[in-house]
Amino acid sequence: MSVELNHRVSGHGEPLIVLHGLFGSLDNLGIIARQLEDSWQIHALDLRNHGSSPHTDDMDYPSMASDVVAYMDSQGIDRASILGHSMGGKVALQVALSFPERVSAIIAADIAPVTYHPRHDNELEGMKTLDLAGVKSRREAEQQLSEYVPEPGVRQFLLKNLERIPKDQQTGDGHLFRWRLNLPVLGGCYNNLAAAPEGDGPFEGPVLFIKGADSAYIQDKHRDAIKRLFPAAELEVLEDTSHWLHAQKPEAFAALCRQFLEASCP
Known part of the structure; x- marks a missing residue:
């Protein structure tokens, strides 16, 4: 559909x-x-x-x-x-x-x-494991992501998908950021995309x-x-x-x- x-x-x-x-x-x-x-x-x-x-x-x-x-x-x-x-x-x-x-x-x-053979395992794993509850700034997010994605340009590209949650939508659980991407589906459907x-x-x-x-x-x-x-x-x-x-x-x-x-x- x-x-x-x-x-x-x-x-x-x-x-x-x-x-x-x-x-x-x-x-x-x-x-x-x-x-x-x-x-x-x-x-x-x-x-x-x-x-x-x-x-x-x-x-x-x-x-x-x-x-x-x-x-x-x-x-x-x-x-x-x-x-x-x-x-x-x-x-x-x-x-x-x-x-x-x-x-x-x-x-x-x-x-x-x-x-194609899988080419994005590190990027997917890095975004999935990013501690969204603990991240307070984009700099912190980039530091965490660098453990999986060494290239600064690629990290900056991926972090364009990290958006700050508007104050009126925050729930008090400590999350200030969220991914715009649907990461679970991108990971689950990756073979279709390859x-x-x-x-x-x-x-x-x-x-x-x-x-x-x-x-x-x-x-x-x-x-x-x-x-x-x-x-x-x-x-x-x-x-x-x-x-x-x-x-x-x-x-x-x-x-x-x-x-x-x-x-x-x-």
């Missing part, structure tokens, strides 16, 4: 739906949205169990794709291009496989339509995969799966970037998106 997604709309032009990755929110690709909203109407979404969207007991790519299409229906959008990073890229690819008539073009940032999008395809429309040159998320061994499901796919490599390519080189990333969208959807 689809859910009503939190969203932000900006700009004017043909619709471009923007989808964040695991542990993210609609703010994550905000700098990219701002660079493209001069030519497209940007629909940035919080995926289920993330940001300010509803929490659900289930989570997989078909259900998330249905959420996106339900959002399109609510906005009167017949067809749209979709840009997704990481998990959001898999959601975009799932929409194309399940609802090809609703998709003009797809941009999948640093993700392939394949099943899996490949479902469907035999192919989606014949235009698809651009953008790889971070220093990232291992898109590899040569994924080429057959990409071509089988998305025979018109193109690949661009953004030099000197990792999995967070859109944040490391936003201007270059946005330029690749613009060039592809203008050529694919004139």
